[in-house]
Amino acid sequence: MTSKNHIFHDQLLEWFNINKRSFPWREGSMDPFVSLVTELLLQRTKAEAIAAFYPQVLEHFATPAKILARERTDIVKDLSVLGLQERRTDSLLSLAREIAEKRNGTVPDDEDSLLELNGIGRYIARAVLCFAFNKPVSIVDGNVTRVFCRYFNLENKGDNRRNKHIWELGDEIISMDPARVKDINWAILDFAARVCVPRNPACETCYLREKCSFVRKD
Ligand code: SF4
Numbered sequence: 680m681t682s683k684n685h686i687f688h689d690q691l692l693e694w695f696n697i698n699k700r701s702f703p704w705r706e707g708s709m710d711p712f713v714s715l716v717t718e719l720l721l722q723r724t725k726a727e728a729i730a731a732f733y734p735q736v737l738e739h740f741a742t743p744a745k746i747l748a749r750e751r752t753d754i755v756k757d758l759s760v761l762g763l764q765e766r767r768t769d770s771l772l773s774l775a776r777e778i779a780e781k782r783n784g785t786v787p788d789d790e791d792s793l794l795e796l797n798g799i800g801r802y803i804a805r806a807v808l809c810f811a812f813n814k815p816v817s818i819v820d821g822n823v824t825r826v827f828c829r830y831f832n833l834e835n836k837g838d839n840r841r842n843k844h845i846w847e848l849g850d851e852i853i854s855m856d857p858a859r860v861k862d863i864n865w866a867i868l869d870f871a872a873r874v875c876v877p878r879n880p881a882c883e884t885c886y887l888r889e890k891c892s893f894v895r896k897d
Pocket of ligand 1: 826829830874875876880881882883885886887888891892893894
């Protein structure tokens with residue numbers, strides 16, 4: 680019998696094949712350092728804004744050397760279109776120094792080492808592992824948690840660190856098709872942004888409606 684986890688995985692990928700969002704960092708292979716910088720910038724900023732800014736990411740922030748060669752005032756000016764420019768400038772400079780001076784210019788490809796980098800939490804570490812290194816790890820934020828909790832009828836313990844069961848379920852689902860680990864993570868993110876939104880989710884027309892616990896409870 681096909682498990683509910685498999686049905687979720689397969690139906691979500693079918694939905695994604697038709698409805699995926701297009702962003703420049705999803706095209707082709709991703710450089711690990713560019714991935715780190717992009718994920719840092721995506722924190723607290725809409726993906727569409729980062730997409731518009733992406734040519735500048737590639738021009739000025741694609742390597743630790745490029746960042747360290749740039750005047751701080753110029754970095755602040757570049758980032759001012761995104762907001763939080765002072766804090767973001769400090770983060771990028773700190774990250775660039777750490778990778779250049781302590782990691783021989785190379786982004787580590789294991790979670791523990793990524794977590795040692797200043798300002799890098801579990802979400803960003805795993806996003807880089809998946810999107811740049813193609814590793815089968817889930818990335819879980821509040822939006823992903825909402826989808827999992829509704830569909831599988833799971834408890835949301837509020838704090839991401841306490842939602843160990845969500846990360847584990849995510850890892851299980853991501854691992855189902857090694858050829859599509861990036862797609863399934865993007866699919867969950869896109870589905871959470873477009874269908875299973877916080878208020879008034881589009882349950883009536885939802886592609887995953889049939890097995891969703893949230894609908895079946897009503
Ligand atoms: S049926 Fe509704 S609650 Fe369930 S996954 Fe779809 S949008 Fe989310």
